[in-house]
Amino acid sequence: MTRARLEGAVMDLLWDHAEGLTAAEVRTLLHRKGAPPALTTVHTALTRLAAKGRVRPAEGGRPRRFRAAVTREAHTAELLRDLLGSAPDRETVLAAFVGGISETDSAALRRLLD
Numbered sequence: 001m002t003r004a005r006l007e008g009a010v011m012d013l014l015w016d017h018a019e020g021l022t023a024a025e026v027r028t029l030l031h032r033k034g035a036p037p038a039l040t041t042v043h044t045a046l047t048r049l050a051a052k053g054r055v056r057p058a059e060g061g062r063p064r065r066f067r068a069a070v071t072r073e074a075h076t077a078e079l080l081r082d083l084l085g086s087a088p089d090r091e092t093v094l095a096a097f098v099g100g101i102s103e104t105d106s107a108a109l110r111r112l113l114d
Contacts, residue, residue: 006037006045011054015072020058020065 001009013021013029021029023043030036037045046066049055056069070078087093098106 001037003045003048006041007049007054009033010042010045010049011068011072011075014055014066014068018067020067022063022065024063026066 009030010026013026023039023046026046027036027039027042030042046055046057050057050066054068054070054075055066058065058067084090084093098109101109
């Protein structure tokens with residue numbers, strides 16, 4: 001599993017468990033979805049996510065519990081901004097995106113822009 005996929009899977013688990021999870025609990029839940037990474041790998045992913053501001057370790061207590069520091073929606077918006085920022089022609093990307101969204105999403109976008 002790539003680093004990005006592991007981090008995404010960890011974030012999905014944390015969003016689904018608002019009370020927070022320990023690294024061992026994350027590993028156990030990942031094991032149910034396939035081959036689990038090593039516990040040290042899970043802890044490294046949690047540490048990296050904390051450094052990025054996406055995860056927050058709970059104060060005190062052992063083992064340490066981790067919680068999502070951003071909402072799923074805020075994270076998704078950040079990913080979209082990152083992708084858009086990496087495009088050489090942002091307007092073309094925006095035009096292709098807007099041209100492919102549903103009428104409902106288009107109406108919501110119009111309301112947000114107004």
